[in-house]
Amino acid sequence: MVTILVKDITIVNVYNQPKPSKKYPEPPVFEFLKREIKEQYSKIVIAGDYNLHHKEWESRAGPNTEADEVVEWLHENDMMLITPRNQKTYNNRTNIDLVYGSVDLLHRISFSGVDENTLSDHSIVEWDIYMSQSKNGDEVFTSVKRLNIKNADWEKFDKELSSAIKDFNVHNKTLKSTDQIDDQAKVLEEVVKRAMAKSMKEVKVMKKKSKRYWNQELREKLEKALEAKREARQRQPSLALKRQKIEEAKKARKIFDHSLREASTEQWNKYLSSLEGNDIWKILKYINPKSNDTIIPQIRKEDGTLTTTVDEKKT
Numbered sequence: 001m002v003t004i005l006v007k008d009i010t011i012v013n014v015y016n017q018p019k020p021s022k023k024y025p026e027p028p029v030f031e032f033l034k035r036e037i038k039e040q041y042s043k044i045v046i047a048g049d050y051n052l053h054h055k056e057w058e059s060r061a062g063p064n065t066e067a068d069e070v071v072e073w074l075h076e077n078d079m080m081l082i083t084p085r086n087q088k089t090y091n092n093r094t095n096i097d098l099v100y101g102s103v104d105l106l107h108r109i110s111f112s113g114v115d116e117n118t119l120s121d122h123s124i125v126e127w128d129i130y131m132s133q134s135k136n137g138d139e140v141f142t143s144v145k146r147l148n149i150k151n152a153d154w155e156k157f158d159k160e161l162s163s164a165i166k167d168f169n170v171h172n173k174t175l176k177s178t179d180q181i182d183d184q185a186k187v188l189e190e191v192v193k194r195a196m197a198k199s200m201k202e203v204k205v206m207k208k209k210s211k212r213y214w215n216q217e218l219r220e221k222l223e224k225a226l227e228a229k230r231e232a233r234q235r236q237p238s239l240a241l242k243r244q245k246i247e248e249a250k251k252a253r254k255i256f257d258h259s260l261r262e263a264s265t266e267q268w269n270k271y272l273s274s275l276e277g278n279d280i281w282k283i284l285k286y287i288n289p290k291s292n293d294t295i296i297p298q299i300r301k302e303d304g305t306l307t308t309t310v311d312e313k314k315t
Contacts, residue, residue, distance in 0.1 A: 009105065009129065014048035031071050045109065047099040047128065049122065058095050078103045082127060084110055089123045092230055093118065097125050104183055105129070107126045117226050121233075147200040155238070159198035164191040202227055213267035219257040228252040275308070 002013040016029045033046070054067035063065070082099040088096035101109045112126035232249035236242040275282065 008043055010044040011129075012044065012046045012048075013051070014046060016049060016051040023312060028066070028185045030073070035075055043102050043104050044077075044079070045082075045099065045105065046074075046129070047125070048097065050096055052096065053094065056086075057081060057083070057098055059086055074100055080106060082106075082109050085126075086112060087276060089125060091234055092119050092123075097122055099125060099127050103187060105189050116230055119233075130149065144198055147196055147202055149200060150194075152196075152200045152227045154199070157195055158200045160195040161192065211264070211267075213263040215263070218256070218259060218263060221252075221259055225249070225252040225256045 004011050014033070018028075038149045050070070051068040052070060053061040053064055054071055055061050056071050079100045079102055082101050083095075083097075085095075087095050091094055099109075099111070108130045110128050110130075112128055115124040115126060118124055173187040195269070203236070229247070229252075230251040232242075234245075235243060
């Protein structure tokens with residue numbers, strides 16, 4: 001377990017090992033947290049390998065007394081699940097890598113996604129916490145991605161909003177000060193944002209630094225190669241099947257690499273064919289960007305035509 005304090009926020013990274021045994025003599029990490037985490041930790045994030053199954057984050061989870069006790073303790077300390085329910089994070093099968101955060105931090109924490117392209121059995125769970133403040137001292141709120149509001153599923157939005165309000169116990173809190181009212185307003189804002197994210201499709205925007213030859217076909221081949229790689233890393237019932245999965249992963253990667261080279265070569269040739277006149281010298285900055293050779297521009301000859309070779313320019 002690792003604990004750090006950033007400004008007024010306590011961030012805890014945990015690995016919840018199985019119950020005490022000869023192999024794991026230490027008690028589960030949550031037994032330690034229950035003793036150490038007190039009321040003064042009003043802003044806390046607990047992220048890591050929970051090593052537990054519960055219906056709060058896995059709809060198929062069966063009864064589990066230890067998980068029930070952990071969830072009850074988290075709720076008693078006003079902590080809510082940040083990562084999506086049923087998000088597969090372990091061997092692409094189960095969801096045990098979780099992020100919980102205090103209700104007071106819901107407007108400052110956002111789930112970014114899961115990176116499955118790792119050498120571990122666990123995927124990387126990516127999340128953001130916003131620490132910066134504006135010039136007037138107000139906290140910077142979580143920004144909402146560009147969403148297609150015009151084609152929103154408003155019926156689904158109503159359901160997601162009602163569910164979020166119920167889960168966050170928005171109506172069950174007694175507000176006794178302006179600070180509490182402000183905090184609750186921030187929670188309501190985050191509830192609306194999350195309902196929007198679940199009911200509205202994100203507007204796809206091509207990144208400025210994306211390669212010109214990158215397209216949906218390459219993306220799909222890359223995803224297929226990564227999926228084959230994940231399957232090859234998983235345990236198989238037989239050695240023959242394991243070897244088959246490894247060969248399939250190699251083949252899928254080879255197909256992607258070949259398509260990538262073809263696409264980049266095609267784009268390069270297309271660019272070359274589009275150059276005219278002095279523009280042809282632009283190629284040098286791509287072929288040899290560190291070259292300091294003097295470039296001789298084209299010269300117009302007496303008959304009005306332009307020179308095309310170095311020898312013509314010298315004469």
